[in-house]
Amino acid sequence: MSETKRQRILSGIQPTGTFTLGNYIGAVRNWAALQDQFDCLYMVADLHALTVRQVPAELRAHTREAASMLLAAGIDPSRSILFVQSHVPAHTQLNWILCCNSQFGELSRMTQFKDKSAKHPDNVNGGLFTYPALMAADILIYNADLVPVGQDQSQHLELARNIAQRFNSAYSETFVLPNGYITKEGAKIMSLQDPLHKMSKSDTNVNAYILMTDTPDVILRKFKRAVTDSEGIVRADPAEKPGVTNLMSIYSVFTGKDFEEIQREFEGRGYGEFKEAVAETVISALAPIQGEYNRILADKAYVDGILAQGAAAASRLADRMVAKVYKKVGLLQI
Ligand code: TYM
Numbered sequence: 001m002s003e004t005k006r007q008r009i010l011s012g013i014q015p016t017g018t019f020t021l022g023n024y025i026g027a028v029r030n031w032a033a034l035q036d037q038f039d040c041l042y043m044v045a046d047l048h049a050l051t052v053r054q055v056p057a058e059l060r061a062h063t064r065e066a067a068s069m070l071l072a073a074g075i076d077p078s079r080s081i082l083f084v085q086s087h088v089p090a091h092t093q094l095n096w097i098l099c100c101n102s103q104f105g106e107l108s109r110m111t112q113f114k115d116k117s118a119k120h121p122d123n124v125n126g127g128l129f130t131y132p133a134l135m136a137a138d139i140l141i142y143n144a145d146l147v148p149v150g151q152d153q154s155q156h157l158e159l160a161r162n163i164a165q166r167f168n169s170a171y172s173e174t175f176v177l178p179n180g181y182i183t184k185e186g187a188k189i190m191s192l193q194d195p196l197h198k199m200s201k202s203d204t205n206v207n208a209y210i211l212m213t214d215t216p217d218v219i220l221r222k223f224k225r226a227v228t229d230s231e232g233i234v235r236a237d238p239a240e241k242p243g244v245t246n247l248m249s250i251y252s253v254f255t256g257k258d259f260e261e262i263q264r265e266f267e268g269r270g271y272g273e274f275k276e277a278v279a280e281t282v283i284s285a286l287a288p289i290q291g292e293y294n295r296i297l298a299d300k301a302y303v304d305g306i307l308a309q310g311a312a313a314a315s316r317l318a319d320r321m322v323a324k325v326y327k328k329v330g331l332l333q334i
Contacts, residue, residue, distance in 0.1 A: 009038040009181070010144035012045040012085065012135075015059065015066040016052070021210040021282065022189035022199035024073065025253050026150025030183060032074025034148060040080040041142055041314060042070060047085045047092065048135070051128040052120060067303055069212060072292035083310030085138065090318035094137035095130075097325055101167050102133045102159075110155060119202075136160035140175040141318045148181040151188040152198060171328040186253045192226040195242035213290060216283045223247070223279040224272075234266035234274050235259075244271070247278050254281040 011031060013023060031042055044066045049059060063084055075082050085091055107113065110132055117124040127134075135156050139147055140163070147157055157180045164175035189199045191208040199209045207225050214222070228243040236245045236259040248262050257265070266274045296303060327333060 006037070006039045007145040008142060009034055009040040009146050009148060010043070010139050010142050010178075011041075011148050012043040012048070012138055013066060013070070014045045014049045015062040016049050016054075017062060017201045018065065018211045018213050019069055020189075020199050020201045021212070021250070022150065023201075024212060025186035025189050025250065026152075026183075027148060028070065028073050029186075029253075030148045030181070031070070032076070034146075034181075035074075035076055035079045038146065040075075041144070041317075042075055042080055042082050043138060043314075044070070044084045045135075045138070048131060051125065051131055052116070053123060064300065064303055065297060067307055068297040069289075069293055071296050071303070071306065072289050077306045077310065081310050081313045082306055083314045084307055087307065087311035088314045088318050090141060090315060090322045091134065091137050093322045094141050094318075094325060095134045097329060098133040098137050098140070098163055098167070099130050101163055101170070102130070102136075106159060106162065107132060110159070112152070112156070132156045132159045133163065136163045139178050140164050141321045142314075143176040143321070144178050145176060146181045147178050148183075150186075150198075151182060154180055154182060174325065174328060185249055189250065190242060190246040192222055192243075192246075195227060195246045210282065212286060213293070214286075216287075219283050219286070220276070220279040223275045223282070226275060228271050228275075232270060234269070234271070235263050244274075247275065251278045251281060254285045 009031075011027060013019065013027065019028065031040065034040055044063050046059065046063050049062075067082060067084065070082060071077070107129055113129060113131070116128055120128075135153075136159060139157075139160050147153075147160075149157065157178065161177050164177050168174055191197045191199050191203060191205075192210070193203075193205050193208040201209060201211070203209055207222050210219055210222055226243060226247060228247075229241050231241065234244060234248070235241065236248050238245045248259055251262055252258060255262075266277075323333075
């Protein structure tokens with residue numbers, strides 16, 4: 001009887017503040033579900049967060065909060081490896097090797113680099129530029145087959161594949177070429193205030209995003225204020241009605257209803273009622289996660305214990321890969 005090896009998953013999230021509903025729908029929601037079928041590693045990407053200036057005490061707090069939120073969202077530490085990126089130094093070791101195998105031209109083409117440099121013109125640092133090489137290291141170091149992310153990370157993933165391919169052909173087969181796992185619905189949740197842009201926690205307008213920790217009245221208020229259009233009909237049309245379509249995507253994710261069913265459900269009813277229904281489904285989906293989150297966050301020793309265990313397990317895998325890569329590129333082993 002042949003036993004097929006389970007495929008491996010890796011994904012990460014930056015601890016730059018409380019997660020948004022976009023993070024949850026686009027990525028984290030899928031992470032828990034994937035644990036049944038795959039060997040999963042999930043990471044709080046604190047090193048990535050440093051590409052933008054952070055308040056040190058806040059970064060520390062946000063890192064523990066991020067880990068707590070992942071546990072609350074269903075990451076099970078007895079089945080998956082949950083860790084903090086900086087706790088596994090091998091990532092930065094591989095990062096250097098991959099930087100030396102990344103081209104200036106390809107890094108310059110990353111839209112996130114262009115966006116973030118435009119947003120922070122006073123701090124266009126080297127880390128911001130080489131960020132995708134570190135992300136490639138995060139993935140390739142574990143030979144991950146699949147990477148569950150939102151749409152905005154697909155360009156970085158493509159680059160990780162290119163770097164892996166280049167390395168393999170220069171130094172012999174070493175890295176698995178990773179594939180994105182991007183679900184069709186919810187891959188890009190848009191801002192509630194400007195539905196042509198993605199929902200992002202760095203938005204200056206707090207009404208643009210729903211945070212995972214928002215209270216029911218705040219969630220309701222933000223949805224009520226969501227930008228729609230003047231047609232007054234609940235129907236999907238991404239080009240002409242991006243606001244309504246975005247709300248329909250959110251509703252669809254939590255109710256399992258497709259766009260046609262949603263359109264029928266709200267036929268002859270106005271946006272006010274529709275927005276309230278969307279808010280209600282989000283409030284009830286988040287309530288159990290919020291309860292768990294508060295309980296877990298209060299138990300610092302528990303969270304830190306999980307992270308220590310995760311770092312040790314991840315390091316065992318990552319150190320092995322770094323030793324292999326160091327040898328392949330010709331670094332002297334003594
Ligand atoms: P980050 O922290 O910006 O976002 C975490 C995850 O949430 C997804 N996401 C969204 N999905 C749908 N709609 C949105 N509005 C939305 N906003 C965010 C992102 O696509 C992502 O999947 N570079 C990564 C973190 C990272 C990583 C990795 C991911 C570091 N190393 C290795 C995968 C593998 C980032 O900044 O994600």
